Amino acid sequence: MATVFADHRPVAPAPKQTENGVTYDQGAARATELEPAATSLAQELATASETKSAPAPAVPSPWADKLGKLGKSLLAPVLGILAFLGLWAALAPTVDTSLGALPGPVEVAEQGVALFGEWQASNEAKAEFYAAQDARIAAGTQAMAFDYAGPPTFLDQVVTSLETVALGFVLATVVAVPIGLAAGLSPLFNAAINPLIQIMKPVSPLAWLPIVTMVVSATITSADPMLAKSFVISAIVVTLCSLWPTLINTAVGTASIDKDLLNVGRVLKLGTFQKLTKLVLPSSLPYIFTGMRLSLGVGWMVLIAAEMLAQNPGLGKFVWDEFQNGSSQSLARIMFAVIVIGLIGFLLDRLMMTLQNLVSRNHAV
Numbered sequence: 001m002a003t004v005f006a007d008h009r010p011v012a013p014a015p016k017q018t019e020n021g022v023t024y025d026q027g028a029a030r031a032t033e034l035e036p037a038a039t040s041l042a043q044e045l046a047t048a049s050e051t052k053s054a055p056a057p058a059v060p061s062p063w064a065d066k067l068g069k070l071g072k073s074l075l076a077p078v079l080g081i082l083a084f085l086g087l088w089a090a091l092a093p094t095v096d097t098s099l100g101a102l103p104g105p106v107e108v109a110e111q112g113v114a115l116f117g118e119w120q121a122s123n124e125a126k127a128e129f130y131a132a133q134d135a136r137i138a139a140g141t142q143a144m145a146f147d148y149a150g151p152p153t154f155l156d157q158v159v160t161s162l163e164t165v166a167l168g169f170v171l172a173t174v175v176a177v178p179i180g181l182a183a184g185l186s187p188l189f190n191a192a193i194n195p196l197i198q199i200m201k202p203v204s205p206l207a208w209l210p211i212v213t214m215v216v217s218a219t220i221t222s223a224d225p226m227l228a229k230s231f232v233i234s235a236i237v238v239t240l241c242s243l244w245p246t247l248i249n250t251a252v253g254t255a256s257i258d259k260d261l262l263n264v265g266r267v268l269k270l271g272t273f274q275k276l277t278k279l280v281l282p283s284s285l286p287y288i289f290t291g292m293r294l295s296l297g298v299g300w301m302v303l304i305a306a307e308m309l310a311q312n313p314g315l316g317k318f319v320w321d322e323f324q325n326g327s328s329q330s331l332a333r334i335m336f337a338v339i340v341i342g343l344i345g346f347l348l349d350r351l352m353m354t355l356q357n358l359v360s361r362n363h364a365v
Contacts, residue, residue: 103332108339111332119153126150152313158340161314164231165303168238169296175239176246176295177288181280183247184254201244205237205302209309212236230312237306238299245294253287254280286360293352300345315341 085105095102103111126148136142152160183190216233257280265275281288307316319337322330 097331099326099328099331103335107332108335111329112336115154115333115336119155122150122153154318157314157318160312161303161307164234164307164312164314165238165299167235168242169299171235171239172243172295172299173246173292176243177250180247180250181254181276183251184284185280190251197244197247205241205305206309208237208240209306213310230310233310234303234306234312234314238302241302242295242299245298246288246291249287249291250284253284257283286356289352289356289359293349293356296348296352297345300348304341
């Protein structure tokens with residue numbers, strides 16, 4: 001039986017060589033040359049190992065980012081409101097009036113709740129009145145129906161004020177936009193009406209009110225008109241005082257249209273109506289809405305004074321009646337009405353600003 005054995009001859013050590021009289025080991029020299037490369041490779045392997053073992057960085061959630069921005073945007077207003085309420089509550093007892101100390105936030109809030117309760121009670125009484133009237137008519141004891149004659153509540157007067165300012169704002173827009181378009185397209189017409197605008201624009205609603213009252217009273221002579229005289233008077237005063245911002249902004253927006261755009265309209269031989277609807281209005285709509293936003297704010301401010309003097313059943317009349325009443329709750333009710341007037345004005349401005357941004361985004365030329 002043959003057995004095969006491996007050749008285990010010893011490996012001879014690397015020969016030592018002599019160069020310039022110096023004897024050195026060739027293997028040691030080779031190891032010295034490879035040492036930097038080995039060290040660099042070891043560092044790369046260690047870095048790769050640490051990268052694999054380290055957890056991946058957390059990716060911020062878009063919802064978390066949005067919530068953070070929302071929190072920052074709400075924090076400052078909330079803190080400002082709380083600081084104002086605290087200062088109001090602290091200083092109110094120190095301010096004396098003819099009706100006692102100035103009401104604080106708690107007293108004003110209580111009167112707001114009381115006004116809401118009066119509105120609920122009025123609605124119940126109104127429902128009972130009409131139910132009883134229907135029963136009498138069905139039984140034959142009453143020949144005709146009558147309207148409920150109860151006094152308007154605070155919420156009813158808020159609705160009346162909104163209706164009044166809406167009518168005045170619509171009339172102002174209908175009058176101001178065409179005149180502004182004509183003034184922007186015609187420098188001659190603009191020069192003709194500019195002095196009148198500058199004279200009429202600063203006139204107070206208190207100056208317009210007597211004139212409007214006499215004209216409306218002479219015009220509406222029916223015993224049962226479709227719209228009450230006081231309502232029409234207040235709406236027209238709002239129109240006269242609020243149309244100027246819309247008129248001026250419309251004229252500026254129309255005059256600033258790119259002339260090349262108008263030249264294109266001439267080349268295409270567009271008619272007057274087509275030029276207005278396809279070129280002029282889309283270009284000037286952002287300016288028009290800016291003017292409408294300003295006009296609505298002016299109209300809401302003017303409305304309160306107009307309703308006070310015209311005795312239109314709105315927020316202005318509510319404030320005046322409470323002032324004339326002089327009860328212990330009157331001052332708190334007036335202050336609550338002032339807060340409501342400010343909140344409604346703020347909401348109307350936000351509404352118009354939203355419409356303005358929407359129009360500016362979708363109708364740019």
